[in-house]
Amino acid sequence: MKTDKQILKFILRTKLFVIIFFGSIMIFNYIVDPYGVLRSHQNRHRATGINNHFVKIRHILRNKDKYDSFVMGASTAAKIDVRKIKNGRYYSISYSLSVPYESLQDIKLMLKKGVKIKNIIMGLEDLSYKEDPLLHFKQYRRFPYTENIKKNTAYIFKNLFLIHDINYYIKTIVNKKYRKNGFEYSTVYDIENTGLVFAPGLDEYIEKDSADYVKSEIFNKPRRLDRPQRIDKTIEEIKQICELANSENIHLVFYMSPIHHTTYMNINQKEFFLFKKKLADVTDYYDFSGLNSITTNNFYFYETSHFRFCVGDWIINKLFGSGFAPEDFGELVNKNNIAKHLAVQKEQLLNAGYVFE
């Protein structure tokens, strides 16, 4: 009897410890919500990135009839203002380091869950064939929303009960604003309406003192992605997206994103040309990359990774053949003109001092 009491006392104490320990972690995680998946984040100002991929797909599946058209792609695609596209009810499924493999899974999942898709605009760039999508399953910021409910639930549980990156916690709690040339700003995630990410005041600041802005040192640092290429796999995935779009009667448009000249001059162009060539064999696409009046002008970029909303507007105009877009910005590429197109781009690169390996 005495022994039983002692065991029960031991069990109760252990239970108490476990409950208090994990309970306090859970409450803390729920309040801080470092990856933005535990609570709603409509228009929330944050200094740290949330898991856009997870929350956006979850939002679409919870609102199956709200959208019929999507802009897909990496974080640059978030600068395509979906409110300005008129041939559908658009939502931006843009997120950090998105790749075609994930877009393919997302489209399949949305169709399976009854989302009716009319249009898809998909942005591509060099990272599309460099980023390994399987790595995202290990990253809290990029873990995808999948068909597997168990996996999604496990992800939410991990967000609740594990202790995450301390720096990320601190940044989220402090919520210190970003700085650009002395200008401070936050990002705003509009998950529940457009899927866009805004930086209020930033464009006004850039335009107010553009002469100083374009000289900023941030434009001398290229965005780097030193990872092995997976061009053939990516092309195969894009092929599958095209086949799926065909069979589901989805209007699908691809474009190659504008890349800031500093980054562009630092990427492996041999690989990039190969990707563009193979892509043209699979589908037509608009190519906004290359050295043109937009990509060589710092004014049109936030840094060397992301172009500004005005550039996104010109991309829309070019894709839909209406409104203004700079003449040398973007060309429709297909398998007939790809060789000539690449020859021109190669010439531009050589003139700019790029050395091909």
Next chain:
Amino acid sequence: MLFNSVAFAVFLPVVFLLYWFVFQKSIKLRNFFLLIVSYVFYGWWDYRFLSLIFISSLVDYLVGINFEKTDLKAKRKILLIISLSVNLGFLGVFKYFNFFADNFTALFTSLGFNVHPRTINVILPVGISFYTFQTLSYTIDIYRKKFKPIKDFIAFFAFVSFFPQLVAGPIERASNLLPQFLENKKFDFDRARDGMRQILWGLFKKVVIADSCAVTVDYVFKNYTSLSGSALFFGVFFFAFQIYGDFSGYSDIAIGTAKLFGFSLMRNFNAPYLARDIGEFWRRWHISLSTWFRDYVFIPLGGNRCSKFKYIRNILITFTVSGIWHGANWTFVFWGFLNGVYYLPLIFTGKQKAHTNVIAENSILPGFKEFIQMSVTFLITLFAWLFFRAQSISQAFDYLSIMITKSIFEVPHVLNGVKNMMLVTVFMIVTWIHRKRDHELEISYMPVVLRWIIYFVLAAFVLYNFGGEKSFIYFQF
């Protein structure tokens, strides 16, 4: 099943509840339950190798029974040879066969002969070196008439496969552990609570100290040709704490888990990096193995009750064999031999047992002499750890030649170096403060609020550093 896994986090409470609430009705029933859950624990990794434990247990059980039936020396010797052959045979086949075959080939090739001995493609069964030595101690002790054979085969099988210490020790003696399977158990709250503390501390050592250091160590050993001498020094320095945290962490979890079930396992580590000479280091490091080699190799060879020459020979053989026990690689052989060489000055000066007391027993800090002694002992063990960690002897010397250059005085730039240094410092301070206690988290003397704060902090560190289920280094031995 790994101690630092989700599976074990479920397994342990379930087994605990069933053990105390369902299977305490009889000793036999309880032992049978322990046997089954121990086999489940081991089989979780690879159920096929359960047959090896079963055969080992069966042979030694039968050998033990037959020992009792005869007093004939020749017959007893045959029985002992059967036990040694089966157990060391398994070890030889699974652990050393390819090593000897490769070296045999290399030797004959260098002599101009063309030989192609067969090698076998088999993985090393986890824990084979541990349970084999444990069960061998049983038959050897019976042969020496120091222990009486057991007739209860379930108790014996449970003793060989007892899950807390099955795969990485402590290597228990039959005389300590086996009688515990034959006695009634009563739950002891204080002991169980202390067991939980030791489990938590063991997890901290493994998940926080060892796994953090492992990242740096792997990085340094992978890139040693392009790093500075100081970075290479810290590569070995952090390895010393990786292997200590990893192995002693496992032992703490094992001992703590056993306490939950009312069992006492022997202490396996006792602040080895506070040792003042190499003799003291080996009385504090992997104690269960050191004493095993002392009792079953060193003493049978003649021990120290012989000429100085033979004493030195016995020491070198014992340390070299203990090196081979760790793995089938010349690096381990050299590591063992080197530790034997370290021991020789103690023999020459007759100071083998100069330091048996607790360091700085009546003071807060060590004296200057003690500090120097500790530092020198630590540095020579670091030198030996380099050979233990290297892939080959030539890599170790290569590493050494880069390390001992002017660049050893440069500011080291190693991955996570500052973070690891802070962790190791805190770890060593705790070890120093609690050097007289049974384990570093024996904090029953503290007020309850402080104790709970410590539990929370340690658990938070463990959870924060928990980057998946990383295996223990000593599983490979």
